[in-house]
Amino acid sequence: MTATENNGIRVAALDDIPVGEGIAISSDITGTDDDIALLRDEDGSVWALNDTCTHQVASLSQGWVEDGKVECPLHSSQFCLKTGAVEGLPATVDTVPHKVEVRDGEVYLFPNVRP
Template structure:
C-alpha cells in the first residue's frame, strides 16, 4: 500500500489528489463521516478532477458538470456521467492513510 498522508492532515469533508507514476491514473482520496475512500481522480464523463469536487456523505460531485459518484462503489448516480470511476482499497495504519491502487484491466483484443 502507498502512504498518502496522516489522518489529521485530511479533515473530514476533505480530499487529496495523489499521483503515483506516469502509468497510473491519479487517485482522489476522500475523508467522509463514514471513513476514507479512494477513486480515480478523473471524472468518467469529462476530464475533471474529482478531488476538486464537493464531497457530502459518501458521494462526490464533479466540479465540471455536477455528475455525482458514490465513493463506496464508484457508480455514477446521475447524468451526465454514465460510467463508474474505479475504486481503490484504503487502509489506516498507525495514524497514516494508505491506498492500494486497483489493478488496471487491460483491453482484450
Template sequence: MSAGIVVAQVGDIDDGEGIQVVASVLGTVDNVAVFHDDGEYFALDDTCTHETASLAEGWVEDGCVECPLHAAKFCLGDGKVQSMPATVDVFAHQVVVDGDDIRVVPNPERLAS
C-alpha cells in the same frame, strides 16, 4: 509492514475534502483522489468519466463526490455513478488506515503496465 502506499496522515484531509495523489506515486494509470467523509477514507480514480475534471476538487457529501465541472456524482465506496451527466463508473481503490498512516492499495485493474 502493512499493505499499500502511504499517501497521507490522519488529520491531513479535512472531513468533506479530498486530495489528489499523482499516478506515479501509486503506479496507476490515473491520478487517485483520496477522500475523507464522516470519519472514513475512500479512494477513487481522480478523473471524472464525463469530462476531464479532478474529482479531488469536487464536493463530498453523504457518501458521494460531486464533480466540480458538471455535477456528476459518484459513490465514494465503489465509484458507481449516482447522477448524470456521467454514465461510466470510476474505479475504486482500497484504503487502509494503519495508526496515523493512510495507505492506498491500488486497484489491480488500474496499475500502469
C-alpha cells in the same frame, strides 16, 4: 504479492485530508493510469477513486464529499465513494475504486485493489 501490495503505500496522514474534501495522489506514486483521489466523508472515513471524472476531464479530489458520494466540481456528476458507481448525471460511466486503510492516523493505499 510484494510487501508493498500486502501493506499498501503510505500516501498521506489522515489530517492531510479535510472532512468533506479530498486530495490527489499522483500516478507517479501509485503506478496507476490515473491519479487517485483520496476522499474523506463527513463520518471521517476515507475512500479512494480514480481522480479524473468519467464525464469530462475534471479532478474529483477538487469535488464535494457528502453522504457517501463525491460530486464533480465541473458538471456535478456524482459517484459512490465505496463502489465508484455513477449516482448522478451527466456521467454515465463508473469510476474505479481502490482499497484504502487508515492505521494509526496514516492512510495506506492499495492501488488497483478493489475495496
